[in-house]
Amino acid sequence: GQQLNQSPQSMFIQEGEDVSMNCTSSSIFNTWLWYKQDPGEGPVLLIALYKAGELTSNGRLTAQFGITRKDSFLNISASIPSDVGIYFCAGQWQGNKLVFGAGTILRVKS
Amino acid sequence: NAGVTQTPKFQVLKTGQSMTLQCAQDMNHNSMYWYRQDPGMGLRLIYYSASEGTTDKGEVPNGYNVSRLNKREFSLRLESAAPSQTSVYFCASSGGQGSKLEQYFGPGTRLTVT
Numbered sequence: 001g002q003q004l005n006q007s008p009q010s011m012f013i014q015e016g017e018d019v020s021m022n023c024t025s026s027s028i029f030n031t032w033l034w035y036k037q038d039p040g041e042g043p044v045l046l047i048a049l050y051k052a053g054e055l056t057s058n059g060r061l062t063a064q065f066g067i068t069r070k071d072s073f074l075n076i077s078a079s080i081p082s083d084v085g086i087y088f089c090a091g092q093w094q095g096n097k098l099v100f101g102a103g104t105i106l107r108v109k110s
Numbered sequence: 111n112a113g114v115t116q117t118p119k120f121q122v123l124k125t126g127q128s129m130t131l132q133c134a135q136d137m138n139h140n141s142m143y144w145y146r147q148d149p150g151m152g153l154r155l156i157y158y159s160a161s162e163g164t165t166d167k168g169e170v171p172n173g174y175n176v177s178r179l180n181k182r183e184f185s186l187r188l189e190s191a192a193p194s195q196t197s198v199y200f201c202a203s204s205g206g207q208g209s210k211l212e213q214y215f216g217p218g219t220r221l222t223v224t
């Protein structure tokens with residue numbers, strides 16, 4: 001089946017730092033979505049990208065749909081403590097179905 | 111709007127028992143989905159329903175059945191639970207105007223099979 005490689009698997013953030021994560025695939029996707037999941041909750045949609053090359057922002061979040069349609073990245077600027085959680089990328093395949101990456105865990109540096 | 115709701119929130123089953131997980135959405139979405147989430151593996155699609163009256167298998171359908179009861183409700187049934195089905199189960203829906211691919215998730219059901 002389809003596979004998405006999401007990196008890094010986990011990272012530590014210090015308040016105020018910028019954060020980057022990305023997803024790659026050997027397959028072409030027509031849509032990329034980014035979700036965040038807090039502990040004990042369901043994933044919440046952050047950003048949807050529908051066009052190759054598209055760059056979209058949502059507050060401190062910026063995501064891009066790679067020009068090859070095989071990758072996407074998510075940046076978080078000036079991180080704050082409530083940014084901790086798990087971030088998932090998802091790509092559209094076969095109609096309305098999505099395939100998800102394994103997630104990037106954001107933790108706070110102590 | 112409540113969005114996507116799931117019941118129960120937690121469940122413990124013994125091996126071989128059966129149960130049904132319930133999901134409902136009030137967003138008038140056409141498509142609904144069931145996923146399972148295991149540590150380090152992201153979300154894997156079990157079954158989905160593109161529209162009322164249709165269901166189809168996803169990536170990991172073995173050991174599960176589904177029913178799309180009406181446009182709002184989509185249930186997942188475990189006929190004979192196994193320890194390998196210990197997981198967190200999420201229901202999702204999509205199909206809003208102009209955003210049919212954006213899936214919205216419920217809070218999850220945490221299932222343990224002993």
